Amino acid sequence: MHYYDFSIKQLEDKATELLIEFDKERLEKTKPLDVYEVIEKCLGVPYDWKYLTPDQSVLGATAFSDGYFWAWPESTYREGMMPYKVGVEKGTILIDTTLTEGDNRGRENFTVMHEVFHQRLHRKCFRDEGRNYMHQTYSRTIDGNIRCASYALKIIERQANACAAAFLMPADLTKQIYEEKYRSAGFTRYNYGFMWNLIKDMSDDFNVSKQAMSYRLQNLGLIDENEENLLK
Structure with a gap:
């Protein structure tokens, strides 16, 4: 895996670039936001909602190649329940369905923008054509605690977090x-x-x-x- 060592200013600039592309008025005033419009207008990739885990440990996922992902039929595990295979095309963003249920709009917005910036910043980090790359975003990752194994993954998680924060809160x-x-x-x-x-x-x-x-x-x-x- 290769990653780019962006400075804090560069990450802020990346977020500003996307804000200008999407709606530059958001740099000057707060407005209602539909983060899925950002995907549609600025990325043009598919997105969907699935129960990604039965314990909400994974809130988002991005497919960097065609492949599949294991989803669950419900948000809470019951004895005997099994995951099922979901086919995804390259670029697909998956968001955990639980974020659309109850009072989770803030976490949903941050998770979606986190995945958006993986698409903007990290496509080349996962371009090995011989592997099925489905990058998962753990629930602890988006609220400040890094939960991933390698140093490179920690770096790209921090980068996606920083850009999501800068986009949502200029x-x-x-x-x-x-x-x-x-x-x-x-x-x-x-x-x-x-x-x-x-x-x-x-x-x-x-x-x-x-x-x-x-x-x-x-x-x-x-x-x-x-x-x-x-x-x-």
């Missing part, structure tokens, strides 16, 4: 809205009740989970580790 706009909400409140920086509500409000504004917004604010230097931990 740096300048995120900073602007944070500062506006923070200044208007008049509280001290360490009022945790206020910070929790601020993170919740901003996660709603940007169509992401509270955890994703918390990580983004920390990575942009707007909140410290103690404030980020208040959501755990």
